Amino acid sequence: xxxxxxxxxxxxxxxxQSAVSSxxxxxxxxxxxxxxxCGFSRAAVKVLExxxxxxxxxxxxxxxxxxxLRSAIKEFxxxxxxxxxxxxxxxxxxxxxxLSMHQSGELEQLLEKKGVIPPLEEAVPEEHKRASESS
Amino acid sequence: MPISLPDLESAIRAAIPVTHLEIIDQSSGCGENYxxxxxxxxxxxxxxxxxxxxxxxxxxxxxxQMHAFSQKTLTPxxxxxxxxxxxx
Numbered sequence: 001x002x003x004x005x006x007x008x009x010x011x012x013x014x015x016x017q018s019a020v021s022s023x024x025x026x027x028x029x030x031x032x033x034x035x036x037x038c039g040f041s042r043a044a045v046k047v048l049e050x051x052x053x054x055x056x057x058x059x060x061x062x063x064x065x066x067x068x069l070r071s072a073i074k075e076f077x078x079x080x081x082x083x084x085x086x087x088x089x090x091x092x093x094x095x096x097x098x099l100s101m102h103q104s105g106e107l108e109q110l111l112e113k114k115g116v117i118p119p120l121e122e123a124v125p126e127e128h129k130r131a132s133e134s135s
Numbered sequence: 136m137p138i139s140l141p142d143l144e145s146a147i148r149a150a151i152p153v154t155h156l157e158i159i160d161q162s163s164g165c166g167e168n169y170x171x172x173x174x175x176x177x178x179x180x181x182x183x184x185x186x187x188x189x190x191x192x193x194x195x196x197x198x199x200q201m202h203a204f205s206q207k208t209l210t211p212x213x214x215x216x217x218x219x220x221x222x223x
Contacts, residue, residue, distance in 0.1 A: 040203065080191055080198045096205050097183050 004135040008075050012068070016076045021089035023059040024116045028073050029083040030064050037064055040095040047102045052117050088114045138167055138197050150193050154211045155192035161203070168203040174214040183208065 008016075020026050025048065031037030033045045046060065063070035063082050070082070077084055077091050085092045087110060092098070103105035112115045140158055143196065147156060155174035162168045163176050171190075178186045185210035191198060 038203075040205070076190070080195070081204055091184075093184050093187065094205075096207065097187060099182060100207075 001105050008072055012072050016072060019059075019061065019064065020076075020086040020091075024057045024114055025057070025059070025087055025111075026052050026086040027060045027083055028063055028069075028086075029060055030062070032062050033060055038082070040081075041083045044085060044095050044098050047098050047107070048085075048099075051102070051108060051111055053111065054116075064088070087111070138169070138200055143169075143171075143194060143197055145164060146197075147171075147173060147190075151175045155214055167201045169201055170205045170207075172209070174209045174211055176211055179209050179210045184213045 027044060027048065029036065029038075029041035029044060031041060033049075036042035037043055045060075061069060061073075063073065073082070073084060074080055077090065079094065079135070081094050083095055083098075085094070087097055092110070093101070098107065101110070108120075112119045140160070143158055145157060147153060150162060151173075153173065153175050155171040155172065159170045159172075160168070161170055173178060173190065181189070190206055
């Protein structure tokens, strides 16, 4: 296994830097949203879907089709696993974090704050709360 | 070199006070796949991301060998709350 390539070239670093800010929401995953190739990636896609992230604000990168990207993104984010979510150019976390932020409401807050999704009307807090408590 | 669960456990226990620890081997034909639950006072005041990065750093070498890894990091209080709610 090629451990020697542990540093990122400036070129790769800036390529990834522009990738993570290309749209408000960027997901590095295995496979693509229509055909995820891994349960964790599938879960991440589902969560974003449930949050109503609009397609024009979302980009996904398939690390399985790009082995260089697969190792480079782990270096760049300093995070060992895929999927990886970036919102507004900032690393948010992997599947575990995404799921727990989804359940706690933090993810919705973040997406609203960053203008990715419109804020929910105050009129339906009960319904919404119920939905996020079912597991 | 296959990952040793006792090693994972002792690495964690050596680094932080552990109230509760679970290491679940979810490996299937697909490769080594582990899920851990760590309950520690050391996580208090840290964001989830910071907690996960901490564990990632601690178990860096082992995680690099795993095919998949997931973690739940809780403070003792959060753990108790979860148990009380019946969702573990």
